[in-house]
Amino acid sequence: MKGGRWTTQTGSSTYLSEAIAIWLRDLRIEFRTRYAVNAILMFAVTTLVAVSFSIGSFRIEASEKPFLYAVLLWIILVFSALSGLSRSFVKEEEAGTMDALRLSARPQAVFLGKLFFNLTLLGALELIIVPSFILLMKYEIEYPGFFAAMIISGGFGLGAGTTIVAAMIAQASARGALFSALSFPLLLPLMITAIKGCERAAIGMGTAGWAEVKIAVAYVMIMMVVSLFLFPLVWEE
Template sequence: MRDLKAEFRTRYAVNAILMFALTTLIAVSFSIGAHRIADTEKPFINAVLLWIILVFSALSGLSRSFVKEQEAGTMDVLKLSARPQAVFLGKLFFNLTLLGALEIIIVPAFVVLMGYDIRLLGCFWAMIVSAGLGLAAATTIVAAMIAQASARGALFSALSFPLLLPLMITAIKGCERAAIGLDPAGWPEVRIALAYAVIMTVMSLFLFPLIWEE
C-alpha cells in the first residue's frame, strides 16, 4: 500500500507505462491499419503486436519498484523493519496492480483499434491474466537484482527478455488460438503461463533473501 500511495503522488511508473503503451498502440494501429492483411494471418499478427506492446510497456516502468527505494535511501530501513519475503510480495502486488491497470486500458483499446476478432473471449482473457501474472513475477525479481547497478535501464531489459521470451511465445500462441477459435481443450497455453507464474514466484521467494541481504 505504501508503494501505491507513493505512486499516486508521483505517477512516475504509471505515466511511463501508459505513455509508452498508448504511443506504441497508436503508431501500430495507423501503420498496420493502412495495409491489407490476409485474414489467415491476422490472429497471429495481432497477438504478436499485442504482447510486444504489453511486455515492452511493462519493461519501461516496472523496473523502478526497487530502484526508488535505493534512490530515496529507504532500502536499509526496509531491510531492518520487514522480512525479505514480505518485501518481495509487496513489490509484486504493486507491479501486478500497475500491470493490471495497463491491461484493462490497453487490451480493449487494442481490440477496437485493430479490429481484433476474438472467438473464444474467455480463453483470451484467461491468457491475458495468466501471462500478466508471470510477467509481473519475472520483472519484480529482476528489478530487485538490478536496483544497485549503474546501468539499470539497459540491464533490466537485458536480464528480463530471456526470462520473458518463453512466456511471450506461450501468450502469443494462446491469444492466437482464442482468436481463431481452435478447440482450447484444457487451455494448454493458459496452464503453461500459470505454471510459469507459480514457478517464478516460488523461486523468487527463495532467491530474494539472498539478493536483498547483499
C-alpha cells in the same frame, strides 16, 4: 515538553500483513508521483498508436490476423512492462529508503509487496491497452473467455518473472537498459506461450484443455517460488 516513555507497543506481523503494508504504501506514493504509471502507460499508448496508425485494421489479411495481432499485442505489453516495472525498486534505492525497509520488513514480504504492486501496474496496463487494441485493430476473438484468461495469466507471469530482476538491477549501475536485457530472456517462454494462446483464442481452434493458460500458470508458480527462495540473497548483504 512532557517526559515519560515514548512508546510502549511492540508489534507482531505476518508475511502477508507486511507485504500489504508495503503494497499500499507503494500505491499511495504512486498516486502522488505517477512515476511508474507514466513511464508504462505513455510507452504503451505511443506504441499502440504507432502500430494502429501504420498498420490499421485492413492491411493484414483476415487469415493472418489472429497470429500477427497476438504478436503485436504481446510486443506492446511486454515492452511497456519492461519500461516501468523496475521503477519501484529503483526509486527505493535512489531515495535511500532501502535500508529502512530492510530493517523493518522481512525480505520475502518485501518481494511479495513489490510483486503485488507490479501486478497492480500490469492490471492497469492491460485494462487500458487490451480493449483499445481490440477496438482499434478490429480484433475478432472467437473465445473471449480463453483470451481473457491468457491475458490475465500472462500479466501475472510478467510480474512474477521480473520483480526479482528489478531488485537486482536497482542495486547495479546502468539500470534502465539492464532491466530489459536481463528480463527479456526470462520472459521469452511466457511470451511465446501467450502469443500462441491468443492466436488460438482468436481462431477458436485447439483451445481444448487450455494448454497455454496452464503453461503460463505453471510459469507464474515456479518463478514465484524460485524468487521467494532467492530474494533474501539479493536483498540482504
